[in-house]
Amino acid sequence: MAGVVNSDRRISQFLTPALDIERKDMTLRKLGFLVFLSAPLLGATTGDAFAYLDPGTGSMILQIIFGGVAGLMVVGKLYWAKFKALFSRGSGPSTDAEDATPDRH
């Protein structure tokens, strides 16, 4: 998991452009910021299971962002369910868990 620590340090570099003496170019900074948006999801590695197709870096970063948005929605729904539970009696915690299922629209 050394690679993960390494990547987290890189992200923090992008977030402190003023202190960055090397002055990374703008595009990279923007890229770093977008990856940062989904930083909570960077915890695990999946290996190079990309088979014979080049997935395209743009698509991969986009998916990290999608993952981030979906992740935020899950968290949001979870807190919303807990918030509602404060004001309603009788609805058990299992119902709340169901409300928080991300792929129910």
Place this chain on the structure above:
Amino acid sequence: MQAQDQVQGRETVQREGASFRDPSGHVYLLGDRVLRSVSRAAAADYEFVRDSGLLDDLAREGQAVATKEVAPALLGAAEPPAYLLEHPKLAYISYPYEWSFSALKAAALLQLDIHLKALERGVTLSDASAYNIQFIGSRPVFIDVLSFVRYEEGAFWSAHRQFCEQYLNPLLLTARRGVAFNAWFRGSLEGIPTEDLNRLLSWRDKLSWNVFTHVCLQAKLQSAAQASKKDDLEVVKKGRLSKAAFRNMLTALRQWIAGMTPPGRSTTWGDYADKNSYSDNEGAAKRRFVADFVDDVRPQLLWDIGCNSGDYSALAIESGARQVVGFDFDLMALDAAFARATAKDLPYLPLYLDAANPSPGQGWRGLERKSLGQRAKADAIVALAFIHHMAIGRNIPLDDVIDWLIGLAPQGVIEFVEKSDPTTQQMLQFRADIFDGYNLTAFREAVTRRAEIVAEAVVTDDRRRLIWYRRKA
């Protein structure tokens, strides 16, 4: 990449020209049989997918071709593959650049549906090639069972970019900009690049969250990544997409694409048929002639050249044609024809064709995608209200047009439209009549040079004439 031939009994095993990119297996033709090898490296994935029950489920639902295992020795190779699979042979192979908007949309929805189904069983798709979808009638079916691989929790959708280029972007080009994707797709076999589409969409198009993310943002991220150092991109490789987010992505794309329609195009063939009704005497005489012809010939595969919205294709099916492939230049009519075929579940596939420039053999070594003539041969053709579009509309000598048509199938019906006909008059309205050789005598001579005339009928005041030809041996 030369197709390697091996003699097996009296028949020859031939490798399919398009089957070389994926090392997990190849497609071979043995006479009329379609075989697919599974390499030793891909065997574990194949076993996992097979044992998950996905292949059987998809075949039962008609979403994928049926697959059965046969003896690997059948291939006659020195080193037999881990598995050898057999699929039923399809009546006709078509390519996405020949599809109408509705056909590409139906294929895109199937691709997403199959992927969602696969994920439920712990399986994912290693690619999203539109060439992996074929049509049985107007029903799309998935043909490449080796695209299914074991899903690893957190893995990216590695084929997202390919899905965009081969399905989403062409559909968006038509739905948002009103531009047909066919010519671009034919020239760019991998589809329409996201960066190119991004330049064409208006800011108003980009206000849509879906367009913004899948097109605009993806294009920007791609160019940002290209401008970055390799080491800095290592962080991307460590990213992951949760299964829930993956499913959300597929579901959202499905919902979005399901709602797409080309601007100003009627979505039901009924609307179209009403505006172009053939209920008059001319239609009745024509219908009788075509029905008698098809009933007599009983073709396995009939081509309707200039099929319009499919009136005569449907008639041919009613009269005994097993399969009809229709061709037309009018994409709006093709969408209407596709809707008709779907609504009535007809064994009918309407395809885009500019007869003056039909699909060539192209791709790697010019063998990857076959030309129109290299694919299945028709048993019969019907070419109604067609030849004047070629001979007068496109300046192709009448004799050449007849030569091409009669070369397509041993029997057929061809309609001759006189110069005095209003449609021909319209074509000549703003140009000099340089078509001295375009007359009934020349037409009959061109036909009889190559075929015998089995029957002939006059429709509409001698301005239109149908002939039934039978090619000379």
